[in-house]
Amino acid sequence: MLPSLKTIRETARVVALPLRQPFRGIASREALLFEGPEGWSEFSPFVEYADDEASAWLSAGIDFAFTASPAVVRDRIMVNATVPAVGADAVAGVLDAFPGCRTAKVKVAERGQTLADDVARVAEVRRYLGPEGRIRIDANGAWNVDEAEHAIHAMCASDLEYVEQPCASVDELADIRRRIKYMGIPVAADESVRKATDPVDVARRGAVDLLVIKAQPLGGIRAALAISAEAGLPVVVSSALDTSVGIAMGAHLAASLPALEYDCGLGTAALLAADVTRSPLVPVGGSIPVQRPTVDAALLAEHEAPGERVQWWLDRLERCYALLEQRASDTGSHGWRAYRPL
Template sequence: MTTPPLDDLLDGMHVVAVPMRVPFRGVLVREAVLLHGPHGWGEFAPFLEYGPAEASRWLAAAVEAAWDRWPDPVRATVPVNATVPAVGPDEVADVLARFPGCTTAKVKVAERGQPSSADVDRVAAVRSVLGHSGRIRVDANGGWGIDEAADVLCRLARYHLEYAEQPCASLEELRDLRVLLGRRGLDLPVAADESIRKAADPLRVKALGAADVVVVKVAPLGGVRRALEVVEACGLPAVVSSALDTSVGIAGGVALAAALPSLEYACGLGTVALLAGDVTAEPLVPEHGSLAVRQVVADPVLLERWSAPPERTAWWRERLVATYAHLDAGGAA
């Protein structure tokens, strides 16, 4: 990986703060650093709780996008799913309308402070809008224990789920949940998300038999090439997802999905629709349920419109400097 001088990153950085249409995992405003390099734009937007070492993978992905070239695509478009936050059932139709042509929906469940009945009502509403032919997957972000996950998933099974994403937090719990679901007669694939982007060794997912599907995100894994290596080594079907990116970050996810030899599932890359704005005049949003494989160019007018306050810009500048110190050791690994 090309590692540009720190001054080059700082000279070409723009910090934006884009409001969410609805709260998403507690996020009301999505902040991101946009970096401009010789080959285009990259996005550095690790969540606020991540330290410099873990954030270095996000910086590596941004540097790869702006200073290197992505692998050649093997497809021109990438199918994507709609994403339904932990909203009430009466809001589901409006959310799905922001994802034109999408016939698969990922539904957030296990929201802190909400009862499991809210999950059931939300999924039921999604099934009602999508009809019998639509595909529904649920994402608990590791919010359930093994027994609770089995109980709720058995209740949700009536809505014909495609798979359950990260129902429990640890790989061992995912493994044990798969066994328990089998004992209860529920043939429901389990997907690993946080276990892929946070674990020191993503390949443990396969070694433990903890999942049927892997969900991969470009930024947390350190870039498109690193993510391709992880998918190949896991040997499991992959779903490419986003991390509440602007279109600049989404372009990296699309590049990964476009380069995968096989793509069995719709990808979670339609999330620009969850933002109240974007940094490009041509956002990467679904058309007929798919995203086109293309580069994204940030618009100076929109960068200015969504520019973060000076104190947040200074905060992100300091964070980038601290993260850069870990880049070769962590992000470029």
């Protein structure tokens, strides 16, 4: 059963954490944190997301705070470095913050940049990592099929591990997968999982080779595990620029998967210039531990969001909670399908 809204609000704190460099067009990451019997949890959908989508993130946060996590089969998770759409000259500085990571995910197709910028960035990542490093690129669905084919061909010399969400639609993903099959580069889906009414459709239709799954957007650890099991494809567990509390949720998801073939996108706390714990879950030796961080009261106070932003998040919490209540009432279920976006 859902805990009461009053129970959640009693411990709710809203923080604004600065980033080391802009990412997704933002320089500060806002998040609402709250504590339950299992420890601290996080509700941090990006501010532009509508309430129906954001409510899945709240379902995940409630589950992590008030329900024991599934049993784990590993105590550390290998993670990738994340390289924003920076200039090639800034790549080394970014990667220095991810010590020991053998894999890097590189953002490409940034608005206002060119394919030449992407090629140079990826080539510099290859130079930094050396021939044994693994490079995956993420276009966030920004290319059409022809653009994707051209761009992937331009970057394939850097030996790509896979390309994540090169195009927006499932049909386009299936098309580009066919076109680049001769290159031997797998295609991964992210937005086509976490933003879809049916998150398994992209796998069912054979449009991709692997899935990127995230605990918060999919409604929680159990929801993501159910999606992974139904899809039957290899998965990469990733984060959404979470605080270390949200990263811990992702780490518990990754640790409970029966198989984990790829390094996970759970090293993004290294992109934050501040956190809510004195022991942030940043990569050490290329991995992070599977543990809940101890939230520091002084850091919560130091990075508390301005008053108007605190109220904005509390209002959002109330609206999203009402959606969860309504769905639970309508379906009589607390499974992940009950909490998919409308």
